[in-house]
Amino acid sequence: MLHPGEFGLGKVPARLQPDATTRSICGFCSTGCSLDVHLQSGMAVNLTPTADYPVNLGMACPKGWEALTPLAAPDRATQPLLRNPKTGKLEPVDWDEAMQVFTLKFRALMDQHGPESVAFLSTGQICTEEMAFLGALWKFGMGALHGDSNTRQCMATSHVAYKQSFGFDAPPYTYADFEESDALVFLGSNLCIAHPILWQRVLRNKKNPEIIVVDPRRTETAMNATQHLALAPKSDLTLLYGVANLLVQNHWLDRAFIEQHTTGFAEFAEFVRPFTPDMVAAETGLTVGQLFRFAETIGTRKAVSFWWTMGVNQSHEAVRTAQAIINLALMTGNIGRPGTGPNSVTGQCNAMGSRLYANASGLLGGRDFLNAEHRAEVAQLLHLPVERIPAKNSLAYDQILEAVAEGKIKGLWVIATNTAHSWIDSARATGALDQLEFLVVQDMFTTTDTARHAHLILPAAGWGEKEGTFINSERRFGHVKKVSRAPGQALSDFNIFRLVAEYWGCAEMFTQWTSPQAAFQVLKKLSAGQPCDITGIEDYRQLDAAGGIQWPLTEGMNYEVGGMKDTHADPVSYLLPHNSYLQERRLFADGKFFHADGRAKFLFDPPRRMAEPVDGEFPLVMLTGRGTSAQWHTNTRTAKSAVLRTLYPANPYVEISPDDAARLRIEPNTTVAVVSRRARAECTAVVTPTVRAGQVFVPMHYDVTNRLTRAEFDPHSRQPSYKYCAVRLEKIEKKSL
Numbered sequence: 086m087l088h089p090g091e092f093g094l095g096k097v098p099a100r101l102q103p104d105a106t107t108r109s110i111c112g113f114c115s116t117g118c119s120l121d122v123h124l125q126s127g128m129a130v131n132l133t134p135t136a137d138y139p140v141n142l143g144m145a146c147p148k149g150w151e152a153l154t155p156l157a158a159p160d161r162a163t164q165p166l167l168r169n170p171k172t173g174k175l176e177p178v179d180w181d182e183a184m185q186v187f188t189l190k191f192r193a194l195m196d197q198h199g200p201e202s203v204a205f206l207s208t209g210q211i212c213t214e215e216m217a218f219l220g221a222l223w224k225f226g227m228g229a230l231h232g233d234s235n236t237r238q239c240m241a242t243s244h245v246a247y248k249q250s251f252g253f254d255a256p257p258y259t260y261a262d263f264e265e266s267d268a269l270v271f272l273g274s275n276l277c278i279a280h281p282i283l284w285q286r287v288l289r290n291k292k293n294p295e296i297i298v299v300d301p302r303r304t305e306t307a308m309n310a311t312q313h314l315a316l317a318p319k320s321d322l323t324l325l326y327g328v329a330n331l332l333v334q335n336h337w338l339d340r341a342f343i344e345q346h347t348t349g350f351a352e353f354a355e356f357v358r359p360f361t362p363d364m365v366a367a368e369t370g371l372t373v374g375q376l377f378r379f380a381e382t383i384g385t386r387k388a389v390s391f392w393w394t395m396g397v398n399q400s401h402e403a404v405r406t407a408q409a410i411i412n413l414a415l416m417t418g419n420i421g422r423p424g425t426g427p428n429s430v431t432g433q434c435n436a437m438g439s440r441l442y443a444n445a446s447g448l449l450g451g452r453d454f455l456n457a458e459h460r461a462e463v464a465q466l467l468h469l470p471v472e473r474i475p476a477k478n479s480l481a482y483d484q485i486l487e488a489v490a491e492g493k494i495k496g497l498w499v500i501a502t503n504t505a506h507s508w509i510d511s512a513r514a515t516g517a518l519d520q521l522e523f524l525v526v527q528d529m530f531t532t533t534d535t536a537r538h539a540h541l542i543l544p545a546a547g548w549g550e551k552e553g554t555f556i557n558s559e560r561r562f563g564h565v566k567k568v569s570r571a572p573g574q575a576l577s578d579f580n581i582f583r584l585v586a587e588y589w590g591c592a593e594m595f596t597q598w599t600s601p602q603a604a605f606q607v608l609k610k611l612s613a614g615q616p617c618d619i620t621g622i623e624d625y626r627q628l629d630a631a632g633g634i635q636w637p638l639t640e641g642m643n644y645e646v647g648g649m650k651d652t653h654a655d656p657v658s659y660l661l662p663h664n665s666y667l668q669e670r671r672l673f674a675d676g677k678f679f680h681a682d683g684r685a686k687f688l689f690d691p692p693r694r695m696a697e698p699v700d701g702e703f704p705l706v707m708l709t710g711r712g713t714s715a716q717w718h719t720n721t722r723t724a725k726s727a728v729l730r731t732l733y734p735a736n737p738y739v740e741i742s743p744d745d746a747a748r749l750r751i752e753p754n755t756t757v758a759v760v761s762r763r764a765r766a767e768c769t770a771v772v773t774p775t776v777r778a779g780q781v782f783v784p785m786h787y788d789v790t791n792r793l794t795r796a797e798f799d800p801h802s803r804q805p806s807y808k809y810c811a812v813r814l815e816k817i818e819k820k821s822l
Contacts, residue, residue, distance in 0.1 A: 220444020273396015337384020
């Protein structure tokens with residue numbers, strides 16, 4: 086039996102001295118804040134925000150302050166658990182038995198049904214090195230094919246939109262742009278709640294900027310806007326095409342930029358001609374005056390930045406909506422300069438790492454599995470036969486679950502995600518999980534909705550109990566440190582993957598992957614020559630010294646003040662006194678994009694109707710989104726904190742407009758049923774004018790929410806459309822709070 090101690094069990098880095106302070110990047114959202122971790126006897130006891138880190142500048146949201154709390158939760162997974170087929174109960178086993186069962190079960194399924202009979206579903210919340218190791222292990226070592234990440238739920242749209250428009254998945258901005266814009270446009274983004282530290286960066290803007298919010302709800306962000314466009318749900322694409330038409334008709338264009346750096350503009354200008362102000366006003370519910378003011382602001386301000394999150398990404402036509410935003414930036418030349426850009430704000434702490442290195446939807450380093458040259462490059466860099474690199478793409482997340490439901494996929498490995506709660510139309514997803522012959526869940530906790538269905542649970546270390554890197558929304562690599570021991574026999578995900586490689590018999594393929602730091606050197610080699618090149622980052626120590634480093638940073642580049650300036654760089658906005666690296670760098674300052682011709686593309690399609698419109702039986706549109714800044718995803722971690730629990734309602738609630746409440750005779754704080762074609766959920770009624778008549782809002786964090794949602798997907802990104810389904814409300818007279 087292999088001793089788990091060989092794979093990091095219980096070890097704390099010797100370099101962390103007792104009663105000291107170190108720094109680590111927060112493991113919640115994609116902002117990528119740095120936290121000072123205060124140690125006693127070499128163990129983390131408290132956190133405070135890092136004062137001089139160029140991301141958060143001494144600020145932290147409630148989740149950041151409580152980041153250590155989930156590590157001490159009583160329901161931590163502390164040893165492997167195997168379900169007894171006779172009793173149906175999960176029982177403790179050692180790592181040797183867990184790995185033997187894992188190997189035998191997956192091998193048997195692959196031998197009997199083929200390599201496409203198994204799959205994994207991973208996450209945007211483990212370290213970049215772990216993501217890359219998992220994907221390489223699964224596809225190159227174990228010979229399986231299908232695997233996807235839960236970033237499919239949040240960032241697939243932006244990944245595809247950028248790749249198609251720019252030639253690579255390349256968010257162009259830096260957080261300093263929040264402070265440099267004289268107009269900021271937020272589309273489907275409640276930045277105040279979802280990314281509160283980034284909203285603080287907006288508040289630091291001294292240019293008295295115009296703040297435009299495009300959102301059906303009067304969110305906290307919309308309350309601070311100078312223009313709130315409360316459009317009809319899912320009419321975004323029509324609105325954006327109408328604004329583009331107004332820009333063309335009024336000659337609010339950067340003709341030089343369009344002609345020198347883009348393709349397809351003439352066709353796009355002709356396409357948007359039918360989107361007249363009257364037509365767009367009728368479709369969106371906005372006034373012609375609102376449309377004109379919106380377009381005029383974009384067309385006449387010098388530095389306009391566009392910011393979107395899940396309200397755009399989680400749509401049935403999400404990619405074209407994101408590209409409609411990109412088109413507005415391109416046609417006005419709002420890209421590559423301070424305070425500009427079509428800027429997607431990521432969801433999870435390492436969704437960017439997943440997009441570049443998870444080896445799921447794309448080959449390592451932003452490459453393509455279908456490209457023979459790319460496969461040959463990766464094989465050479467990893468010293469593998471090229472035949473080990475699949476020449477076929479994996480199924481996407483929804484297609485994997487569909488294949489499970491159809492009995493084609495019989496074994497599933499779920500890593501650091503909670504599919505049974507978070508996936509759209511979750512009851513159907515849960516039913517599919519129960520059809521599996523073998524379900525492995527690798528998680529910090531034994532009590533997640535998904536872990537309850539597992540045949541085998543592998544106990545994983547959490548944030549603060551392992552080392553690696555995260556890549557935040559602005560492309561910044563940050564160092565994540567091990568500052569606490571994982572409980573019991575729990576191992577880091579990296580070391581669990583090492584164990585799997587040993588037991589599967591493919592460990593010799595991964596002799597370069599001995600530790601996260603060693604794996605980082607592998608990732609550097611895999612990035613070479615790619616737009617995300619990081620060969621200029623020496624090691625983790627350099628990341629610490631530099632306050633994180635944005636990609637690209639190629640070998641030999643020297644970003645010293647007054648020295649050579651990269652063609653993609655802009656003048657420094659924040660410079661830590663102890664280093665000479667430019668802290669804020671933008672892409673496309675030279676107007677060169679990643680397509681073969683060096684130009685960006687205008688891409689567009691006609692808007693499509695939702696598949697489930699409201700009707701007489703289900704007359705209301707249900708919107709979903711973040712509830713408070715103290716909640717995170719399925720509350721798996723935030724619910725462990727007594728402090729955070731006081732900052733949000735314990736029970737699900739539904740926001741209802743005063744008009745609808747009066748019409749349905751619903752009193753505030755009574756219990757009502759929200760009913761869709763799929764489920765019925767009891768929620769506390771919150772009557773508020775922030776929701777318009779004909780709409781209701783239910784936060785995404787409660788387990789009832791995705792029982793209601795309808796499984797509809799963007800055809801380009803396969804991202805679910807969480808933000809729209811048809812429901813009705815029913816009074817429950819006997820229940821009241």
